[in-house]
Ligand SMILES: Nc1ncnc2c1ncn2[C@@H]1O[C@H](COP(=O)(O)OP(=O)(O)OP(=O)(O)O)[C@@H](O)[C@H]1O
């Protein structure tokens with residue numbers, strides 16, 4: 001598989017503050033990557049850096065073989081990087097339908113295809129963004145990102161605070177995007193086990209550095225190591 005994403009020696013943060021130190025990994029197209037680690041280790045900063053939302057100090061970011069680390073956020077987005085931030089960016093005073101419509105770009109996705117992925121959203125299409133549940137807001141945030149027709153989808157803790165049944169729906173949708181829609185997915189998650197079950201590769205961050213990089217299945221099969229990396233580490 002060709003490469004979707006490559007980071008080399010990435011050093012980035014907020015202004016003079018450096019959060020990520022020497023972060024490097026590569027991800028093949030259509031693979032799903034779990035990014036794990038405790039609170040405050042730099043998971044969100046890593047996604048934001050790939051998107052161009054932080055201060056980039058050094059290193060290299062390649063998206064499908066092309067250097068993107070000097071490109072503006074909207075240019076990365078136009079090339080096919082989709083980002084669903086931890087804050088679930090949706091417009092509270094627009095309807096579900098309108099939220100999807102304003103995110104639309106010509107490509108493989110339509111509102112109907114988003115509703116096919118998330119039937120609950122179809123039932124809520126006329127509701128305002130602030131009238132739907134947290135799980136539905138997360139589906140809408142993902143739907144909005146898909147409407148931009150990404151080939152790489154960056155998801156920041158999409159399962160946070162959601163009921164188990166909604167978590168299952170979202171995990172199934174994420175797997176479907178990788179398997180049937182050929183998307184490359186980066187999934188930041190606190191629930192390590194859930195994330196490892198639906199991904200091929202995993203990274204664990206600690207204090208802005210990568211402390212594990214390898215197969216998800218291998219880490220899942222080694223609870224002791226997983227515990228030391230993610231919980232105690
Ligand atoms: N806008 C900002 N300006 C300055 N420092 C920030 C900013 N956002 C985050 N940080 C700092 O960067 C570090 C990494 O934060 P980040 O949000 O990337 O962690 P995280 O792994 O996503 O945590 P969580 O699991 O709580 O979401 C923390 O020390 C945090 O205080």
Ligand SMILES: [Mg+2]
Nearest residue numbers: 043044045086
């Ligand atoms: Mg975060």
